[in-house]
Amino acid sequence: GEEVRTIARSERGRARGRGRRRKLQNDRKMVVIGGYDDSMKRLGVQSWQVGEGFAPTYHFDMLQDRRRNEAYRRGIEQTVEEDDLVVDIGTGSGLLAMMAAGAGAQHVFAIEGDPKLEKAARLVIEDNRYEEKVTVIGKHSTEVKVGYGLDVPFGANVIVTEIFDSFMLGEGMVPTMHDAVKRGLLAEGGRVIPAGGRMHCVLIESDWIRRHETLRGQDLLGSVEEVKRASVEHAREAARKWTFEEPIQVHANMMLARKLARQLSRPFIGQIFDFAHPKLQDQRSVSVEVMEDGTVDAILIWWTLDMEGTGAVQLSTEPEGYGRGGFEDERDGYPPPQREHSRQAACVLPAA
Numbered sequence: 077g078e079e080v081r082t083i084a085r086s087e088r089g090r091a092r093g094r095g096r097r098r099k100l101q102n103d104r105k106m107v108v109i110g111g112y113d114d115s116m117k118r119l120g121v122q123s124w125q126v127g128e129g130f131a132p133t134y135h136f137d138m139l140q141d142r143r144r145n146e147a148y149r150r151g152i153e154q155t156v157e158e159d160d161l162v163v164d165i166g167t168g169s170g171l172l173a174m175m176a177a178g179a180g181a182q183h184v185f186a187i188e189g190d191p192k193l194e195k196a197a198r199l200v201i202e203d204n205r206y207e208e209k210v211t212v213i214g215k216h217s218t219e220v221k222v223g224y225g226l227d228v229p230f231g232a233n234v235i236v237t238e239i240f241d242s243f244m245l246g247e248g249m250v251p252t253m254h255d256a257v258k259r260g261l262l263a264e265g266g267r268v269i270p271a272g273g274r275m276h277c278v279l280i281e282s283d284w285i286r287r288h289e290t291l292r293g294q295d296l297l298g299s300v301e302e303v304k305r306a307s308v309e310h311a312r313e314a315a316r317k318w319t320f321e322e323p324i325q326v327h328a329n330m331m332l333a334r335k336l337a338r339q340l341s342r343p344f345i346g347q348i349f350d351f352a353h354p355k356l357q358d359q360r361s362v363s364v365e366v367m368e369d370g371t372v373d374a375i376l377i378w379w380t381l382d383m384e385g386t387g388a389v390q391l392s393t394e395p396e397g398y399g400r401g402g403f404e405d406e407r408d409g410y411p412p413p414q415r416e417h418s419r420q421a422a423c424v425l426p427a428a
C-alpha cells in the first residue's frame with residue numbers, strides 16, 4: 077500500500093493540503109480534482125481517486141459544469157419514483173447513477189463501456205456508500221443482456237443518460253436509445269432523462285470555415301518550414317486529415333464576435349427528438365427565414381434538452397448573447413462561453 081495525501085484546490089487555484097490521508101491499494105496513484113460544485117457536494121463526493129492512465133480530461137470540466145449537473149439533478153428528482161429500476165447509460169464517474177439512487181430509486185444499474193471509467197465509477201460509488209443501490213456494469217449498452225439472471229433483470233422504468241456532444245448526436249444518442257428500446261433495456265412506458273431534445277440551426281457564411289475546409293498540404297508548408305522544418309511531414313499529414321465530414325466544434329460567440337462568420341438566417345429547429353421513441357431515420361422539411369444574402373458555408377448548431385418532459389427543466393448550449401436578437405455581443409472583448417464544457421457545432425457544407 078502507498079499513502080498519498082489528498083490535496084484540494086482552493087478556488088484561487090492554490091493547492092492546499094486537507095490533511096486527509098488515505099491508504100491506497102496496489103499501484104493506484106491518487107488524482108485529486110478540486111472545486112466540486114454543489115451537486116457533487118450534495119452527494120458527498122470529496123475526491124476522485126483513480127488508477128493511472130485515467131479518464132479523458134473532458135470528464136473533469138464536465139463534472140464541474142454546474143448547469144448541467146443541476147439540470148440532471150432536477151430532471152432526476154422530478155422523474156424517478158420510489159421503487160423505480162433505473163439504468164444510467166454511460167455512467168462515467170457514476171454521478172447520475174448516484175443522483176438517481178439519492179432520489180429514491182430501488183436500484184440503479186450503471187453502465188459504462190470504457191474500462192477506466194468503469195473502475196472510476198466503482199471507486200466513487202463505493203466511496204459514497206452507494207454500492208448496495210448501484211450496480212456497475214462494465215459493458216457498452218449494446219452488449220447488456222436483459223432478463224432474470226442476466227446483467228439487468230428487467231427493463232428499466234427510467235433510463236438516464238448524458239451522451240451528448242456539442243453536435244448533440246456525436247456520441248450516438250439516437251442509435252444507443254434505439255438499441256436500448258429494442259433490447260428491452262427500457263420497460264414499456266418507461267421514461268428517459270432527458271425526455272427529449274431539439275436541435276437548433278442557423279445558416280452561416282464563414283470564409284474562415286471555408287478556408288479551413290480547403291486547406292491543402294502545400295498551403296501549410298511555407299509557414300511550417302519557417303517555424304520548424306522537422307514537422308513538415310507532420311503538417312502534410314495533418315492537412316490531409318483536415319476534412320470536415322464530421323461536425324466541428326465551435327465557439328459561436330467567439331466566432332461571430334470576431335466576425336469569423338455571418339449569420340444568414342434566423343434559428344430554426346432542425347430536429348426534434350423523443351428519446352423514449354427514437355427514430356433512426358427521420359427526415360423533416362423545415363422552412364428557414366433568411367435574414368441576409370450570402371453563401372451558406374455551414375450550419376451552426378446548438379441544442380436544448382427537455383429534462384423531464386414538460387419543458388420546465390431545460391439544458392441548453394445556446395450561445396450567450398443570442399437571446400438579445402442576435403449573436404453580436406455589445407460588450408467589448410469576447411464574451412466568455414456560457415458553459416465551458418458544451419460549445420456549439422458547425423456542419424460544414426460541401427463546396428457547391
Ligand SMILES: C[S@@+](CC[C@H](N)C(=O)[O-])C[C@H]1O[C@@H](n2cnc3c(N)ncnc32)[C@H](O)[C@@H]1O
Pocket residue numbers: 138139165166167168169170171172187188189190193215216217218237238239240247252
Ligand atoms: C459525457 S460522459 C457522461 C458521464 C456521466 N454520466 C456524467 O454525466 O457525468 C459519457 C460516458 O458514457 C460512456 N458511454 C457512451 N456511450 C455509451 C454506451 N452506449 N454504453 C456504455 N457507455 C457509454 C462514455 O465512455 C463516457 O464515459
